[in-house]
Amino acid sequence: xxxxxxxxxxxxxxxxxxxxxxxxxxxxxxxxxxxxxxxxxxxxxxxxxxxxxxxxxxxxxxxxxxxxxxxxxxxxxxxxxxxxxxxxxxxxxxxxxxxxxxxxxxxxxxxxxxxxxxxxxxxxxxxxxxxxxxxxxxxxxxxxxxxxxxxxxxxxxxxxxxxxxxxxxxxxxxxxxxxxxxxxxxxxxxxxxxxxxxxxxxxxxxxxxxxxxxxxxxxxxxxxxxxxxxxxxxxxxxxxxxxxxxxxxxxxxxxxxxxxxxxxxxxxxxxxxxxxxxxxxxxxxxxxxxxxxxxxxxxxxxxxxxxxxxxxxxxxxxxxxxxxxxxxxxxxxxxxxxxxxxxxxxxxxxxxxxxxxxxxxxxxxxxxxxxxxxxxxxxxxxxxxxxxxxxxxxxxxxxxxxxxxxxxxxxxxxxxxxxxxxxxxxxxxxxxxxxxxxxxxxxxxxxxxxxxxxxxxxxxxxxxxxxxxxxxxxxxxxxxxxxxxxxxxxxxxxxxxxxxxxxxxxxxxxxxxxxxxxxxxxxxxxxxxxxxxxxxxxxxxxxxxxxxxxxx
Amino acid sequence: xxxxxxxxxxxxxxxxxxxxxxxxxxxxxxxxxxxxxxxxxxxxxxxxxxxxxxxxxxxxxxxxxxxxxxxxxxxxxxxxxxxxxxxxxxxxxxxxxxxxxxxxxxxxxxxxxxxxxxxxxxxxxxxxxxxxxxxxxxxxxxxxxxxxxxxxxx
Ligand code: SF4
Numbered sequence: 001x002x003x004x005x006x007x008x009x010x011x012x013x014x015x016x017x018x019x020x021x022x023x024x025x026x027x028x029x030x031x032x033x034x035x036x037x038x039x040x041x042x043x044x045x046x047x048x049x050x051x052x053x054x055x056x057x058x059x060x061x062x063x064x065x066x067x068x069x070x071x072x073x074x075x076x077x078x079x080x081x082x083x084x085x086x087x088x089x090x091x092x093x094x095x096x097x098x099x100x101x102x103x104x105x106x107x108x109x110x111x112x113x114x115x116x117x118x119x120x121x122x123x124x125x126x127x128x129x130x131x132x133x134x135x136x137x138x139x140x141x142x143x144x145x146x147x148x149x150x151x152x153x154x155x156x157x158x159x160x161x162x163x164x165x166x167x168x169x170x171x172x173x174x175x176x177x178x179x180x181x182x183x184x185x186x187x188x189x190x191x192x193x194x195x196x197x198x199x200x201x202x203x204x205x206x207x208x209x210x211x212x213x214x215x216x217x218x219x220x221x222x223x224x225x226x227x228x229x230x231x232x233x234x235x236x237x238x239x240x241x242x243x244x245x246x247x248x249x250x251x252x253x254x255x256x257x258x259x260x261x262x263x264x265x266x267x268x269x270x271x272x273x274x275x276x277x278x279x280x281x282x283x284x285x286x287x288x289x290x291x292x293x294x295x296x297x298x299x300x301x302x303x304x305x306x307x308x309x310x311x312x313x314x315x316x317x318x319x320x321x322x323x324x325x326x327x328x329x330x331x332x333x334x335x336x337x338x339x340x341x342x343x344x345x346x347x348x349x350x351x352x353x354x355x356x357x358x359x360x361x362x363x364x365x366x367x368x369x370x371x372x373x374x375x376x377x378x379x380x381x382x383x384x385x386x387x388x389x390x391x392x393x394x395x396x397x398x399x400x401x402x403x404x405x406x407x408x409x410x411x412x413x414x415x416x417x418x419x420x421x422x423x424x425x426x427x428x429x430x431x432x433x434x435x436x437x438x439x440x441x442x443x444x445x446x447x448x449x450x451x452x453x454x455x456x457x458x459x460x461x462x463x464x465x466x467x468x469x470x471x472x473x474x475x476x477x478x479x480x481x482x483x484x485x486x487x488x489x490x491x492x493x494x495x496x497x498x499x500x501x502x503x504x505x506x507x508x509x510x511x512x513x514x515x516x517x518x519x520x521x522x523x524x525x526x527x528x529x530x531x532x533x534x535x536x537x538x539x540x541x542x543x544x545x546x547x548x549x550x551x552x
Numbered sequence: 553x554x555x556x557x558x559x560x561x562x563x564x565x566x567x568x569x570x571x572x573x574x575x576x577x578x579x580x581x582x583x584x585x586x587x588x589x590x591x592x593x594x595x596x597x598x599x600x601x602x603x604x605x606x607x608x609x610x611x612x613x614x615x616x617x618x619x620x621x622x623x624x625x626x627x628x629x630x631x632x633x634x635x636x637x638x639x640x641x642x643x644x645x646x647x648x649x650x651x652x653x654x655x656x657x658x659x660x661x662x663x664x665x666x667x668x669x670x671x672x673x674x675x676x677x678x679x680x681x682x683x684x685x686x687x688x689x690x691x692x693x694x695x696x697x698x699x700x701x702x703x704x705x706x
Contacts, residue, residue, distance in 0.1 A: 011705075021700075159645075239645070239646045
């Protein structure tokens with residue numbers, strides 16, 4: 001995991017001091033509301049329905065147990081003893097007092113954390129694959145490049161007032177778990193066809209929101225040393241030419257679409273010619289240095305020769321453990337280890353919400369069983385990436401005691417859900433109560449297992465924080481004359497087979513959402529061919545039979 | 553008394569007169585003693601005459617202008633004003649950067665328009681070295697906040 005240098009620490013400390021000064025001036029009345037707004041937004045601070053909401057950056061989702069304990073502490077000391085995991089792998093707090101925020105930031109700085117650029121029209125937290133470094137299908141660990149991008153983009157003087165927010169994701173494997181095709185810039189590590197050297201494929205202009213677009217390839221292969229100069233060229237063209245007259249047309253996807261990808265590429269390449277051999281060139285030595293922070297753990301240390309047999313015994317002895325093992329753990333590139341997904345989707349809780357006790361609990365479990373590290377996933381769960389097999393049973397028991405062992409990962413109730421009307425001032429409709437309705441309707445785990453892998457994603461408005469366009473089932477809250485209605489899409493995906501879902505028909509009333517989903521699933525069960533997932537069935541059959549079933 | 557601006561980390565009295573209206577409309581009063589800044593369009597239309605005149609020359613670019621059009625002119629200019637019509641409009645940062653890095657402009661680049669205390673550090677780091685603050689901003693307080701960071705990544 002990356003460790004701050006004295007310079008990194010200094011920058012974060014000075015950022016705290018700067019924000020303290022700005023907040024004090026605002027509270028004293030010498031800084032106007034209008035002037036303060038962009039300044040607080042640059043620091044992840046929104047004014048929401050109830051109180052300010054602070055979004056804390058978790059760079060590419062990676063956390064140490066010490067950091068997790070600090071988040072627990074913050075929720076206890078300044079908030080209502082819980083926090084919320086976001087789809088950008090961050091954590092946000094909903095009930096802070098503005099006057100406390102500088103102190104919160106100072107506390108965060110003691111564990112190398114901050115909230116820089118978690119909102120505002122700037123380059124946001126770079127997101128990545130939650131299995132980075134442990135996935136078998138990975139070409140290379142993407143996190144060193146994420147960290148380079150984090151540093152390059154932090155307080156970037158030229159790109160702090162872009163036309164709109166800007167999101168970058170990096171994936172190290174062909175199976176895209178970082179949703180790179182729906183980001184402003186998507187970066188995929190690829191091998192050069194002839195030289196076999198690893199470099200980057202760069203996509204641009206993807207995104208969700210009001211106008212969902214799949215990203216287009218701007219560079220098939222970029223040698224590693226040019227990563228930052230190429231990003232700088234894209235950002236400069238966007239900063240100068242992106243629309244600023246209409247915030248709904250200000251994302252880079254609109255610029256790329258209006259110029260056409262050929263012309264946009266030409267402009268970027270021309271700009272890049274001036275930058276490529278300049279100071280942004282990344283030397284091999286710096287890549288090596290950065291990679292040292294993300295080395296594999298000493299896996300031999302915990303390997304236990306008897307692990308396979310002791311695991312087998314436990315699986316045999318406890319059906320509940322066996323179900324959790326099957327559903328919430330997956331293969332690790334090192335035999336004898338498993339990747340564990342901690343479901344933060346207990347049926348009675350809002351998806352992604354964690355109490356302070358759960359945060360502390362997970363920190364302790366990570367210390368005990370997974371090298372003191374964890375990852376936040378964009379699906380609003382946590383991952384303990386490096387658990388020795390013979391520790392799985394003890395880990396499971398620990399998770400059970402914190403109500404974090406719901407064996408529903410990858411199933412219908414493992415939903416992505418934005419905060420919606422309960423917290424968000426932009427919302428058209430609620431999403432948390434819909435999640436609850438779905439949980440109530442589908443409380444039979446065996447049925448969920450029979451349905452198999454399905455990704456439900458829900459947003460409370462067009463801003464699409466819940467990524468509804470790319471849900472196998474997407475749910476979008478809409479406002480109809482002051483009433484909450486829900487538009488349902490099917491067939492979306494954020495992975496390597498990225499696609500935008502298709503609307504099945506007119507939106508449905510609030511009380512009918514779970515029932516509508518039930519109809520979609522029954523239709524799937526009736527029509528599926530052997531081994532076919534919901535998404536595959538939708539792709540084969542089209543929307544028609546599902547539409548027919550729902551609307552008759 | 554002219555107004556006070558921040559230039560090279562100091563408060564100084566402004567010696568320029570921004571004259572973006574029709575060229576030569578007013579030659580009385582202040583304008584007689586001050587150096588004039590003209591718009592890019594005025595500059596391009598009257599280039600030969602302005603180059604022939606003695607005294608300092610200044611051009612103000614708007615954020616729709618392509619600064620690279622000044623490639624052949626930067627050697628003859630003493631001041632380029634970069635306009636920030638709204639504090640949230642960040643085009644001026646890229647324009648300043650291009651003027652410095654691409655065109656090698658060495659003289660004064662001045663931010664004009666909605667120029668606010670808390671953005672000066674970003675402007676300074678993009679190559680802007682003079683700041684004509686929005687009227688309600690406190691020059692002393694702004695000067696004190698010119699360098700909130702002692703380190704940077706870029
Ligand atoms: S999708 Fe809309 S309602 Fe949900 S969090 Fe985003 S802005 Fe708020």
